Amino acid sequence: MNSQVSLIGKRNVILTKDREDGVVKKFASPIISGWRKNWIHFKLKTTLFFIAFSLFKNPLDWFKSLGFLIQLRKSFFGPFRLKKMIRVDKKYYLSLYTPGWNDNIFKRFIGSELLNFKSNDVNPYRYNHVQLAITNKCPLQCEHCYASEFLNKRDKLTESDFKIIIERLQDLGVCQIHFTGGEPMLKISLMESLMKEAKEETNFWLNTSGFGLTNEAAKKLKSSGLTGIFISLDHFEESSHNAFRNYKDAYYWAITGARNALKNDLVVAFSLCLRNDFVSNNNLKRYMNLAKNIGVHYVQFIESKPVGNYRDKQTALSPDNIELLESLYEAYNFSNNYLDHPVITYHEYYQRRVGCFLGGKKGMYIDQYGNINACSFCHNAVGNILDEDYKESLQALSQTGCPVN
DSSP, rough: OEEEEEETTTTTTTEEEEEETTOOOEEEOSSEEEHHHHHHHHHHHHHHHHHHHHSEEEEEEEHHHHHHHHHHHHHHTTTOOOOOOETTTTTEETTTTTTOOOSHHHHHHHHHHHHHOOOOOOOOSSSSEEEEEOOOSSSSSOOOOTTTTTTSOOOOHHHHHHHHHHHHHHOOEEEEEEEEEEEEEGGHHHHHHHHHHHOSSSSSEEEETTTOHHHHHHHHHHHHHHEEEEEEEEESSSHHHHHHHHHTTTHHHHHHHHHHHTTTEEEEEEEEEEEEEOOOOHHHHHHHHHHHHTOOOOOEEEOOSSGGTTTTOOOOOOOOHHHHHHHHHHHHHHHHHTTTTTEEEEHHHHHHHHOTTTTTTSSEEEOOTOOOOOTTTTOOEEEOOTTTTTTHHHHHHHOOOOOOO
């Protein structure tokens, strides 16, 4: 069924017009706010209380643990209160890197976080998320590519290798596994197979340019177990995005892929590489309006890094641009002025305040050769996930941490 989708901002309603019969259907927006958000948030906090009740015997710990979780949230968001949350496929999301409420993965995630409060009997997640490169191949030639040193070189790991890697990651405890590359959509059959055979205790995500993300492909990925998709979109103008990605259809696939993912009940985020020549109040607001009109749930801000094609280049944002980005991040997430816009995730915002959680602490990056790295921007391999001594390598990484922070 083909449809045209548009958001009616103030009423937080979506109108869908089917191209076959012209019928206009109305249903609630996946971005919820106001009393609906408050009601779901109340039920979520009730779940947190029952998790604490199941983990701790002392009644004082039930309430203290909730206070601990509140302080943990404030370490990311500051003193602000998020004004909206996302509803997709009967689950509710507070952030991109937190599993949706309410299922067993969410409960295990909370129990894992509460280990930092007090020991408990939960089978913990050791890592919040791990990025796993499943191919070096890519039809694009992106200006900023962080994997340019590997791009289009021969893929080494086999499907059997990846099954061992995912089994080891799940045995260690990984809340989210993100397929990346290269362009992972070139390996859609591999992703389907890996997700179908994995244990149902991990959310799987896809980091893609949107290349080849047809409706049929999105449907297959969803049915295989995919939770959500990050789609790289680096400009609101088609010609500018295509030039940045050095591919004439980059914008088409980013937008088309997002729409197809949305139609198949996947959580969808646009991922924006922030550069000094792009960051301005006008550009960012036009970008956020495009994201709203497409209907994506999140926009991920990532500051450009001196790695890959940007190696040895000055990529640091100016203080004025950082101030603008942080003010917009706070306005779009924590004010009543943008309740119909996607939620913004901005990693450097919290990293400047509490440090980086990658580097083997809560996450890491495994390249297409199985090498264990601090993150996709920090290529400092400490070992290989397929080696017998991989646990020692992981321990070394966690002690070394992020080489930048």
